[in-house]
Amino acid sequence: MKFTYITALVFAIILFTTLAVDFSLGAEAEYVNLYNLFQKVLFQKALPVSSLESLFGTLGALWIALGALLAISAFLAALISILHSNLKYLAIGAVLFTLAAPLQAQEHGKYQVGLTFGEIPILSGSFKPGISLGYHWNDHIYTGVVFQIFDDIERNEESFNAVNTGLGGLVSSKERTGSRFLMQTRITPVVDGPYISLGMVWNDADREVAVFDRRERQIGSNTYNGAVTLVQRRRAAFKPAIGFGYQYDFDNGLSLYTDFTMDFFTSVPTPENELQTDGFTLSDADSQALIKQIEDGYTGNFHNRYHVFNLGMSWRFN
Incomplete structure (x- = not known):
């Protein structure tokens, strides 16, 4: 049961860190572009982007990011159960990996x-x-x-x-x-x-x-x-x-x-x-x-x- 709480904790850290970094880099435009991509796939055209549509675009992108972050959290929880390592080092490593990608990639x-x-x-x-x-x-x-x-x-x-x-x-x-x-x-x-x-x-x-x-x-x-x-x-x-x-x-x-x-x-x-x-x-x-x-x-x-x-x-x- 404790691994469930560990996974949730690491997931929350990664989620909020990633969002803070992404929005500090002006990632809102990317999320709007992703929303337009959804529109093209579903309706074969891109619709004009209003404030409401921008919000939905952001939510759609965050939903996809949620799946990726869950994958990382699951990976860490599995490592803990297999290696019995110290959680704080794994959590720090996860945050650093998440920060390094948008900053250096x-x-x-x-x-x-x-x-x-x-x-x-x-x-x-x-x-x-x-x-x-x-x-x-x-x-x-x-x-x-x-x-x-x-x-x-x-x-x-x-x-x-x-x-x-x-x-x-x-x-x-x-x-x-x-x-x-x-x-x-x-x-x-x-x-x-x-x-x-x-x-x-x-x-x-x-x-x-x-x-x-x-x-x-x-x-x-x-x-x-x-x-x-x-x-x-x-x-x-x-x-x-x-x-x-x-x-x-x-x-x-x-x-x-x-x-x-x-x-x-x-x-x-x-x-x-x-x-x-x-x-x-x-x-x-x-x-x-x-x-x-x-x-x-x-x-x-x-x-x-x-x-x-x-x-x-x-x-x-x-």
């Missing part, structure tokens, strides 16, 4: 460094924090790398793989997701538009343990009464991948981006499954039938393809 720089995470905390309770480094050759081509550390996730009833076993009575599901690595080339056909993501993804081995309660179950040709534990592993692999994404560059050098790059070229890998029963012993035939059912549920879920998801904030500079 140049518009649309060639080099890019960023903070990212591979899970959406409000959906999974996980962060999978990481870093990204890259180089913009021009407005259309970017090459870079992304690395995300391993993470421990309590998915429980949100686990697709546990639910897809068909066993019912899920008590808990805990997953250790391996580290992720992406070598990426982005191709942006239209400047300021979405980009195509091409490259190679490395996913280290994942391991999930699902516990099912004690009850009567029909497994194969027989009925059994007892509890079941499933240990499921997906082996590590290095695969070609393709996907899409979008990055918005602010004039102060900060950028928000998200992309999804996945191996669509090979089939979903078949996991290694280990069944542990309590209160009964499965026959060989029924065990094979259950394993087949579990494998079918796993390979039928596209989330189990090798991939890298990114949501984060970066800094462009020359």
